Amino acid sequence: MSGTVRLTTAQALVRFLARQFTERDGARQRLIGATWGIFGHGNVAGLGQALVEYGAEMPFHQGRNEQAMVHAAVGHARQSGRLTTHAVTTSIGPGATNLVTGAALATINHLPVLLLPGDVFATRPADPVLQQLEVPYAGDVSVNDCLRPVSAYFDRVTRPEALIPAALQAMRVLTDPVATGAVTLALPQDVQAEAFDWPEDFFAERVWSVRRQAPDPAEVAAAARAVRGAARPLLVAGGGVHHSAAEDALRAFADATGIPVASTQAGKGSLRHDHPADVGGIGHTGTATADELARGADLVIGVGTRYTDFTTASGTLFAADGVRFVNLNVAPFDAHKMAGATVVADARAGLEALTGALAGHRVEPAYAASYTAGKERWEQRVDAAYAADEPDARPTQTQVLGLLDALVTDEDVVINAAGSLPGDLHKLWRARSPRQYHVEYGYSCMGYEIPAAIGVSLAAPERPVWALVGDGTYLMMPTEIVTAVQEDIPIKVVILQNHGYASIGGLSESVGGERFGTDYRYRAPDGTYTGGPLPVDLAANAASLGLPVTRAKTVDELRAALREAREADGPTCVYVETETTDTVSGPPPAQAWWDVPVAEIATRPSAVKAREEYDRHVSDRRRHL
Ligand SMILES: Cc1ncc(C[n+]2csc(CCOP(=O)(O)OP(=O)(O)O)c2C)c(N)n1
Numbered sequence: 062m063s064g065t066v067r068l069t070t071a072q073a074l075v076r077f078l079a080r081q082f083t084e085r086d087g088a089r090q091r092l093i094g095a096t097w098g099i100f101g102h103g104n105v106a107g108l109g110q111a112l113v114e115y116g117a118e119m120p121f122h123q124g125r126n127e128q129a130m131v132h133a134a135v136g137h138a139r140q141s142g143r144l145t146t147h148a149v150t151t152s153i154g155p156g157a158t159n160l161v162t163g164a165a166l167a168t169i170n171h172l173p174v175l176l177l178p179g180d181v182f183a184t185r186p187a188d189p190v191l192q193q194l195e196v197p198y199a200g201d202v203s204v205n206d207c208l209r210p211v212s213a214y215f216d217r218v219t220r221p222e223a224l225i226p227a228a229l230q231a232m233r234v235l236t237d238p239v240a241t242g243a244v245t246l247a248l249p250q251d252v253q254a255e256a257f258d259w260p261e262d263f264f265a266e267r268v269w270s271v272r273r274q275a276p277d278p279a280e281v282a283a284a285a286r287a288v289r290g291a292a293r294p295l296l297v298a299g300g301g302v303h304h305s306a307a308e309d310a311l312r313a314f315a316d317a318t319g320i321p322v323a324s325t326q327a328g329k330g331s332l333r334h335d336h337p338a339d340v341g342g343i344g345h346t347g348t349a350t351a352d353e354l355a356r357g358a359d360l361v362i363g364v365g366t367r368y369t370d371f372t373t374a375s376g377t378l379f380a381a382d383g384v385r386f387v388n389l390n391v392a393p394f395d396a397h398k399m400a401g402a403t404v405v406a407d408a409r410a411g412l413e414a415l416t417g418a419l420a421g422h423r424v425e426p427a428y429a430a431s432y433t434a435g436k437e438r439w440e441q442r443v444d445a446a447y448a449a450d451e452p453d454a455r456p457t458q459t460q461v462l463g464l465l466d467a468l469v470t471d472e473d474v475v476i477n478a479a480g481s482l483p484g485d486l487h488k489l490w491r492a493r494s495p496r497q498y499h500v501e502y503g504y505s506c507m508g509y510e511i512p513a514a515i516g517v518s519l520a521a522p523e524r525p526v527w528a529l530v531g532d533g534t535y536l537m538m539p540t541e542i543v544t545a546v547q548e549d550i551p552i553k554v555v556i557l558q559n560h561g562y563a564s565i566g567g568l569s570e571s572v573g574g575e576r577f578g579t580d581y582r583y584r585a586p587d588g589t590y591t592g593g594p595l596p597v598d599l600a601a602n603a604a605s606l607g608l609p610v611t612r613a614k615t616v617d618e619l620r621a622a623l624r625e626a627r628e629a630d631g632p633t634c635v636y637v638e639t640e641t642t643d644t645v646s647g648p649p650p651a652q653a654w655w656d657v658p659v660a661e662i663a664t665r666p667s668a669v670k671a672r673e674e675y676d677r678h679v680s681d682r683r684r685h686l
Pocket residue numbers: 479480481482504505506507508530531532533534535559561562563564565
C-alpha cells in the first residue's frame with residue numbers, strides 16, 4: 062500500500078506535471094517541459110508558491126501577456142511534433158480571459174497546451190472577490206466559462222481531491238492525436254492553497270503513449286482500388302503529415318506512385334520543395350501547378366487535412382465531373398469530409414499501408430510529364446518574384462523572402478501567421494525540411510509570430526528561428542520581445558513595414574470595400590484616413606524593448622542585415638520598409654477563389670461591380686456528395 066503525502070493542490074499539480082511523459086516510436090520525453098506564468102491574486106499564493114517550492118522540477122518562464130504565453134507554448138508543441146508542450150498559469154479575471162484567443166488557436170490547430178487559470182473562491186467567503194463576474198441568474202459561472210468552447214477539455218477543480226481525475230483526464234486529452242488542443246483546468250484560488258493527503262501513487266512517473274492508429278485493412282483495400290482506378294490523382298498533404306512525422310512515408314508513397322503532392326498551409330514542407338512530386342501550396346494561396354491539377358483531378362487523396370475553404374477555394378477548386386475523395390485522417394470527423402472514402406488512421410501508418418497495397422502501380426508518364434512542366438514554370442515565377450537586381454532599391458516583400466531564401470539552410474525555421482505574408486509564403490517558399498515552414502493558418506492570428514518563435518527556439522535551440530512580422534501584427538503583440546531579451550533566446554524578428562493592413566486593404570478593394578480603414582494614415586480634413594503616413598518608428602520601438610535592431614533601407618543593406626542576424630547569438634531584429642508600388646515584381650496573383658461575401662445591394666459602383674464578380678464565382682461552387 063502506498064502512503065500519502067500532504068501538499069497543497071497547487072503543489073500536487075506541479076509535482077504531478079513534472080512526472081508525465083509521452084512516448085512514440087520508442088522515444089520518451091517530458092509532456093509538460095515548462096510552465097509559463099503571470100501572477101495575480103488568483104494564482105500567486107497557490108501555483109506561484111508551488112512553482113517556487115518545486116522550481117528544481119518545473120522550469121518557469123515569465124511572460125508579458127497571457128495570450129502570448131499560449132502562443133509560445135503552442136509554437137513549442139508544434140515544433141516538438143505534439144509530444145511536448147508547456148503549461149500556462151494565470152490569475153483570475155482578465156489574466157484568465159486573455160487566454161481565450163490562444164486557446165482557440167491551439168484547439169483549431171490540434172496543438173496541445175495546458176491552461177491553468179485561477180478561478181473565484183470555491184468556498185465563496187470572498188464574494189465577489191476582486192475581478193469576479195457576478196451573474197444574477199447563475200451562481201456557478203465565472204469568466205473562465207469563456208474557455209469552454211475553445212477547450213478540448215475543460216474542468217474546474219472545486220475540491221483538492223478532484224484534481225486527481227481532472228489531471229489524469231487532462232493528460233489523456235493532451236496526448237490523444239484526435240482530441241488534443243487546449244486543455245483547461247480552472248483552479249479556484251482557495252483550492253490551490255488548500256492542503257490534502259495525496260496518495261503517493263499520484264506522483265509516480267506516468268508514460269502516455271501517443272498512439273499510431275493502424276488502418277482497417279478493408280478501408281486500405283478500398284482506397285487502393287480507388288487510386289488504381291484514377292487517371293489524374295492528386296494528394297493533398299495537411300498538417301497531420303507533420304503531426305504524425307509521416308514525411309518519409311509520404312516521400313516513399315510519392316516515389317513509388319508518382320502521384321503529385323500539393324500541400325495546405327499546415328502541410329507545406331511535407332515533401333522537400335525540390336522533390337519531383339512536390340507541386341507546392343494548394344487553394345486560394347496555392348501555386349498554378351497545384352490548382353490546375355486540383356481542377357482536373359479525378360481522385361483527391363487528402364492526408365491529415367481539414368479541407369478548409371482556403372484549401373478547397375470555397376468549394377470551387379475540385380471541378381472535374383465525378384471527382385472523388387479518399388481521406389486518410391486519424392480523426393473520423395475529418396476523414397468523412399467531401400463525402401470521401403475513409404481511411405481512419407495515423408498518417409504514417411496509413412501511408413505505409415497504402416504504399417504497400419499499391420505495389421507496382423504508377424501514374425501514366427504523360428501525367429507526370431505535365432505536372433513536371435508545370436512545376437518548372439512555377440519555379441520561374443518564384444525566381445521572378447524573388448529577383449532583386451537593383452542593389453540600391455527599396456525591397457519589395459517578395460524580395461525580402463528571396464533574400465531570406467538565399468540565406469537559409471535546412472535548419473532555419475520561418476514563422477508567420479497573418480497578413481499578406483502567409484499567401485506569399487504559401488505560393489513561393491521553398492521548404493527545405495519538414496519543420497522549416499511554420500505558418501499558423503488555422504486561426505491566422507496576428508501576434509502569434511514573436512511568442513511562437515520563442516517557443517520554437519526553446520524546442521530547437523540549435524535552429525535559427527525567424528519571426529516574420531507585418532507592422533500591423535507587430536503593433537498587436539510585440540510584448541514577448543522582452544521575454545526573448547530577458548532569457549537571451551536568439552529569435553530573429555524581421556519587421557516588414559508597409560504602413561497598415563496591406564492584405565486586408567487589397568481584399569477590401571476586391572470586394573467593394575475601397576480599402577476603408579486599412580491604411581495607417583492620419584485623418585484627413587474630409588474625415589477619412591487618407592492623410593500622410595503616421596510617424597511611428599517600429600525599429601525604435603523594438604530597440605526600446607531591448608532588441609538590437611538593424612534598419613535596412615536597400616536590397617544590399619537588407620542582404621547584409623539578414624546575414625548578420627543569422628549569425629547573431631542573441632535575439633535580434635531587422636527592420637525594413639517594403640516597396641508597395643505595382644511597378645516592381647510582386648507575388649503571383651491568387652490562382653483560385655475565396656468566398657468573402659460582397660454587399661448584395663449598394664450605391665457605390667465599386668461594390669456593385671464586385672458583387673457581379675462574386676455572383677459569377679458563387680455559381681461555380683459545388684458540394685461534394
Ligand atoms: C488578431 C487578428 N485580428 C484581425 C485579423 C484580420 N487581419 C488579417 S491580416 C490583417 C492585417 C495584417 O497587417 P500586417 O501585419 O501589417 O500585414 P500586411 O497585411 O500589411 O501584410 C488583419 C487585420 C487577424 N488575422 N488577426
